Amino acid sequence: MCYIYNNNNYNLKIMKLQFNVALLFVILITLTNCHNDNHSPDLPHDSLFYIDYRSLQGLPDGLAVIELDPEAPNFGNISSKLELGVGVLPHHIYYNHTEQKMFTTALGGSYLYQIKTERDQKGQPQLINATPIDTGENTVGENLFFTNDGRYFMTFMGGAGGPKDGSIGVFNADNNKLIKTIKAPIQDNPNQFIMYPHGISINEEKGLMMVTSTIHPDLSTGMGNTCTLLDLNTYELKETYQVADSPTDMSSPVEVLLLRGKFPQYALATTMLGGDIWIAPYNTVTKKYDAFTKVFEGSTQGLGWALEMYIDDTNKLYVSFADPGKVLVFDLSNLPQLKLLKTFTADKGAHHMAFFKTKSGKEVVAVQNNLLNIPNLNSGTISIIDINTGKNLGTVNLRTRYGILPESIEGTNGPSNYMHH
Template identity: 85%
Template sequence: MKLKFNPLSLVILLAFSNCQNDNHNPDLPHDSTFYIDYRSLKGLPDGVAVIELDPEAPNFGHISSKLELGVGVLPHHLYYNQGADKLYTTALGGSYLYQIKTEKDKNGQPKLVNATPIDTGENTVGENLFFTNDGRYFMTFMGGAGGPKDGSIGVFNASNNQLIKTIKAPVQANPNQFIMYPHGISVNEEKGIMMVTSTIHPDLTTGKGNTCTLLDMNTYELKETYLVADSQTDMSSPVEVLLLRGKFPQYALATTMLGGDIWIAPYNAATKKYDAFSKIFDGSTQGLGWTLEMYIDDNSRLYVSFADPGKVLVFDISNLPQLKLLKTLTADKGAHHMVFFKTKKGKEVVAVQNNLLNIPNLNSGTISIIEIETGKTLGTVDLRTKYGILPESIEGTNGPGSYMHH
């Protein structure tokens, strides 16, 4: 299996990826150096760090730069803008969204400089971002304005980070079409639609979701709320959604955090919506749970992380709705976000960040570097032991470290 990170192919991808500009360049000197969001386990400020992840490098596992954001900020997801010239992190606390300034040192290595808080209005608990080609970005706020069944989507101007609009649709107002506890978001600009998941209340106890909601990305009107669960009482907690686009089969995929499954819905050109979701992969039959992130390479391989017991499953999606399992990679408990790169000797690897919100038994606090072809773990960085921190997310230092995320 071949992961392609050719800059030319990535430029071509921009015609349909719409997620974020992927200028991942294997020829640049710090290609195996990555940004991580982290939380302190010692009561110190949380922040962002630069870490070397090539097991063949003499400084493997070394943190070369750190930027502290504050105690309890809990930075959560790292993103590049559409041009890959601005770096952002969402956060569960603090100001909920920050733009991160970076520079290169005299050796051309990335260096973290400062963070600028962005005003998110009444919106709290920042989760996912999605940058579009028309100068906007969308952000999910799992906490919304703070109510027990709240949640919102912020629409921002990508040039100045100004909040344009807050999209709210309380379940109390319409139990058939609503936004509640939104976490995952995906956009298909060609079709003018976006979808968000309904996951879980930020305190992890007040309430759970089991739906995904489709919206018009231009009018911000809700089009449909879909059940993504075995029943109305099955609180599966859909966590990520991916609207496949461009050369890929036109389906929506969703992962269920508490369901432990992968769901699929076909796009219906007549209704300009998706048909009902159905379960395409049942994690419990494989001893898997806590399904989290989805990544796709340009060879129609889908990588899905299962935090329990810590696996990454690789599927062939070229014949959807058939999902063919190709291989299973072993990470650590809490397997979550991923980046892809080549080692100095040319081995194609995936680095898996193993931690989910410091939830017991899902918080290994490690990063596993796994050779994709053989499934062999080439190295592990134990951030918990070595630095007293837990990794929350991971991203490339030359642009996105993945081909298509959401």
């Protein structure tokens, strides 16, 4: 009896152990699937993308889900749309630091929205609704940057609406409440100021933030030619840098990228009207960046309107030039020298980018070709380019097909690039 009892007890323990192992396996598989739902490059529907768009027919602007794999039978099809309103002009799509929430900034409307998305029974992404976020007095929403300490920062090119205005909003990432508005008018200090901020980049390890001074929202009242460095925690201005050939050269720096992590510690900036790329080294003594110098002059290559900077997972830098519509690929391994590796042909207005693989495994970049519907820079297309051969594999013309212009592009399974700004 005693033997039988012990044997049963032993069997029960084995069964319990087997159950726990099986349960652990199920949990691991579930967690893996949850993770892959946002990050895996091998997911079905990884060639579906979110785009911000503006209507050309007087209808509401909004967001859409579009298929961008040229090998897909439904290439160019829009499967889901979310209207935000007439004149809202959604502008940039972002994920938060955990990639669990999605936002779009806007040039009109409420300037900032949190976007709710879901998956249908087939796993297809669906746009559900948009929640406006109170931005206070701040107008004309441009770029976002999420930090790992529960904040996010937003540039407002219009500021409170003055002719030389501009501001940075600091928000609580948990509840989207505006914590602080950072303002530093050029009228108060012509040597350290924030004006028409568009681009923003942050190096959390160094506690530094930098914003560009681009152009007044009406594109005519005023232009900038500087970048300003701020303390990430005190919000104090540390330095305003000239990013232009001279004080009178209104180059309009549009994007800035503070390289961080594994990359050499430099700041990169593109100039919209200058059409160039500038670079500044980090100084470990001053704990600031030294002066910016021009590292690539677009005009020597017949290029203008340098816009976005992206880094892919092979550590290559991609820079879009809206005129005449090119994407240049640079090697980052010998900074401060930028070695030009490839030049891709897109369409006029080449702007934002997204990276993915086609069904057959081709590595491609999708280039959104439109800049604010500016004449001759507003093709309204998305080009799909093989990054190994440079061949254009397909083009979606949203202007003719849907009567809309794409404003920006982002992945439906998380950020579609290694580093953007």
